[in-house]
Amino acid sequence: MHKTILITGGARSGKSRIAEGMTLQMGQPAHYIATAEAWDDEMRARIAEHQARRGPEWITHAAPLDVMGALAATDGKGPRLVDCLTLWLTNLMLGNHDWRAAGQELRAALPRQSSPVVFVSNEVGMGIVPENALARAFRDAAGTLNQWIAAEADEVIFAVSGLPMKVK
Structure with a gap:
């Protein structure tokens, strides 16, 4: 069953929890394609929080750069959750x-x-204009990437205060 879903929203809006629930509803085992890298204590804590929520029905694949490879390796093996596109974008940009x-x-x-794919991504362009060039370039790139994936997605969900709002 081919299906692509994009779930976007602000920081701590409930995107990942919504995405995890939707992915598991499409079948098990589910594949969690993780793009985060633990560069500091805060990120290590966030990764640990996400891992603690997931049970044995998840198979985790670390893909900080190679999301395409992870999708190819898992296609036909159950639903996939890519969490998240903005961290993947960060890794790409910082790695030139x-x-x-x-x-x-x-x-x-x-x-x-x-197999179905659920993407999580942040909406980063809804607030204050960043003061430095790298942050502005990231904001613009994230907006562009989100638009590209939304154009291909069968569904787009906007997460607000833990609630999913269907956009497409």
Whole structure:
């Protein structure tokens, strides 16, 4: 069953919990494609919180850069959750990778997926304009990447205070 869902929203809006629930409803085992890297104590704590919520019905795949490889390796093996696109984008940009090419490759691959894919991403452009060039470039890139994935998605959900609002 091919299906692509994008769940977006602000920080701590409940995106991941909503995505986890939706992914598990599509079948088990479910594949958690993790893009986070534990560079500091705060990120280690966030990763641990996410891991503690997941039970044995999840198979975790670390893919801080190679989301395409993780999707290829898991296609046909159950629903997948990619958490999250904005961390993947961060990894690409800070590693001086071509995020545009990677994003377009991901976008083009979505219609060819046989198993469902749920993406989590942050809406980062709804607040104050950042004061430095890197933060502004990231904000703009995240908005572009979200638009690309939303265009291919069958459903787009906006998370607000832990509640899913269907956008598409």
